Amino acid sequence: MKKRxxxxxxxxHLQEYSSVYLFVIVLFLMGVIFGAVIVNSLSFTQKEDLFFxxxxxxxxxxxxxVAETRDLFVQSFLHNSKFIGxxxxxxxxxxxxxxxxxxxxxxxxxxxxxxxxxxxxxxxQGFLLSFVSILPQNLVIIxxxxxxxxxxxxFSLKMIRNQFMKKLNQPVLPLFMRYMGAFLAAIVFIAAAAxxxxxxxxxxxxxxxxxxx
Numbered sequence: 001m002k003k004r005x006x007x008x009x010x011x012x013h014l015q016e017y018s019s020v021y022l023f024v025i026v027l028f029l030m031g032v033i034f035g036a037v038i039v040n041s042l043s044f045t046q047k048e049d050l051f052f053x054x055x056x057x058x059x060x061x062x063x064x065x066v067a068e069t070r071d072l073f074v075q076s077f078l079h080n081s082k083f084i085g086x087x088x089x090x091x092x093x094x095x096x097x098x099x100x101x102x103x104x105x106x107x108x109x110x111x112x113x114x115x116x117x118x119x120x121x122x123x124x125q126g127f128l129l130s131f132v133s134i135l136p137q138n139l140v141i142i143x144x145x146x147x148x149x150x151x152x153x154x155f156s157l158k159m160i161r162n163q164f165m166k167k168l169n170q171p172v173l174p175l176f177m178r179y180m181g182a183f184l185a186a187i188v189f190i191a192a193a194a195x196x197x198x199x200x201x202x203x204x205x206x207x208x209x210x211x212x213x
Contacts, residue, residue: 028145030105031111034112035110039120073194080141088179092179097160104145111142128208133201133205147182148183
């Protein structure tokens with residue numbers, strides 16, 4: 001019964017704020033496309049320098065000279081938690097609304113640039129490397145970033161409406177508690193993604209590097 005109640009609440013929420021989620025998704029995809037396009041604007045020297053460092057990293061990964069699993073987990077968890085936490089705080093601040101959108105666009109740009117650079121320099125091998133090193137954890141991380149950004153935008157808009165439209169005033173505490181609950185749930189998923197990045201991604205990357213050599 002409770003499960004159905006939550007499912008109905010989630011469906012109603014998505015239906016009500018579908019335009020916000022669509023906007024956030026499109027913005028992220030625009031960032032990915034922009035990041036991929038930037039690769040073509042790099043000079044030959046810049047590409048060579050980046051590829052040199054990339055080759056060094058893949059060489060170390062192939063030899064098993066990467067950070068310990070625990071260190072990788074901690075680094076990934078802290079990095080993504082800080083990003084999620086910043087978006088969450090910006091949602092509360094109200095005036096941080098445009099910054100949330102900029103951060104999401106930049107996140108998409110980083111993903112697009114990374115994949116675009118690998119494919120540009122290494123062809124199908126670069127695509128395969130990006131598939132095993134970037135995709136596994138990002139299957140969890142990207143949806144969490146998108147949902148968190150959308151919830152932050154929604155919360156911020158509700159706070160703005162409460163501030164300037166007194167007749168439609170809503171109790172703030174229930175809204176804030178739900179917003180806090182969503183953030184805590186996001187942290188749990190970020191921990192799962194960090195586990196994937198620390199355990200699964202390095203193993204897949206090592207096996208693929210040996211395969212294409």
